[in-house]
Amino acid sequence: MLEDSFGRRFHYLRLSITEACNFRCQYCLPDGYDGPPNSAFLNIHEIQTLLTAFAQMGTSKVRITGGEPSLRRDFTDIIAATANTPGINRIAATSHGARLAKDAHRWAQAGLHQVNVSIDSLDPNQFALITGQDKLKQILNGLDVAVEAGLNVKINTVLLQDFSSNRLQRFLTWLKTTPVTLRFIELMETGEHHNFFNQQHMSGAPLRDKLLAEGWQPIIRRRDAGPAQEFCHPDYAGNIGLIMPYSKDFCESCNRLRVAASGKLHLCLFSEQGLDLRHYLSAGDVEGVKQFVTESLGDKHISHYLQQGSTGATKHLAMLGG
Structure with a gap:
């Protein structure tokens, strides 16, 4: 099991397979994507080497992210390769959801368990304003298909x-x-x-207090869960989660590492720089990957230092999938 110098254990890998996205969300890519093509990113053979190495180091959950991962033509093949890697028992993906109606059943059949879809408003006009795409109805239809396909859906x-x-x-x-x-x-x-952050940031703490006051109850986190505090209510079919990275001790429960689509290991979403793994991946060197990652964990910091205004090398969230 991967463990850092602060005793945190890492069994959750967030793997970006592309930086490209065809949405223009105000808080991410308001001017659209203008970066390398998908051909510049990890190919499926490099991804398989990475998955094998991480699985042998105790990784049990993989989240496939982007950019928008479904823009890769081999996305379903990548899901299947992940599902067929011994030791990986839970596979999630993060998507804008525009292809769910068409592909959710195929993704589920390939081995996907969960999909997280970004929906910043249920008002079609506001959704289009935030994302640059008038596709709310299409995405909501896709959610129904995803649930029908047996996927665990988070928004x-x-x-x-x-x-x-x-x-x-x-x-x-x-x-x-x-x-x-x-x-x-x-x-x-x-x-x-x-500037956008300074104008728009708000804490989730008041919303958490409101939920608790209205009878929402905390849900015990899964061992491989992400950082959300989740709540349920007997009168609701759905649950609510809160992710509050500016809250005290947020990083204490960190259980995930990140690999960018370029093949760089990121010890934190807001690391100063990625650590290049690609030469090991291109060579199919599983043992090299394992040694490199294990040694690199000694440099993982106790916090992301967001409270001090540190953003590291992360220019926008499409670089690493959040």
Whole structure:
């Protein structure tokens, strides 16, 4: 089992397979994607070497992210390769959801267990304003297909200053009959979005207090779960989660490492730089990957230092999938 110098154990890998995305979310890629093509990123053979090495080091859960991972033509093959790696027993993906209606059944058949979909508003006009795409109806239809396919569905929504009580009420009404987990995520500062962060950041603590006051109960976290605090209510088919990276001791429960689509290991979402693994991956050197990652963990910091305004080398969240 991978363990750092602070006693934290890592059995969860977040693997980015592309930086590309065709949405233009205000808090991520407001001007659209203008980076390398998918051909520049890890190929499926390099990914298989990576998965084998991490599985042998105790990784049991893999989240496939982007950018938008479904923009890769071999996305379903990557899911299947992950599912067929001994030791990996849970596979999730993060997506904008525009291809769910078409592909959710194929992804589930390939071995996907969970999909996290970004939906920042249930109002079609507001959704289009935030994302640059008028596809809310298409994505909501896709959620129904994903649930039908047996996928565990979670919805990610970024907390913004213009987050109104009407917007929250619309989500709560939707959760009455919709069996998904809706997760509110505090906006995180990145290198290209200092001004947007200063204008729009808000804490999730008041929302947590409101939920508890209205009878929502905490859910015990899975061992391989991400950082969300999740809550359930007997009157609702869906659950609510909160991800609050600016809260005290957020990093104490860190259980995940990240590998970028370029083949760089990131010990934290906000690391100063990635550590290049690609020469090991290209050579199919599983033992080299294991030794490199194990030794690199000695440099993992106790915190992301977001509270001090440190954003590291993360220019925008599409670089590493959040």
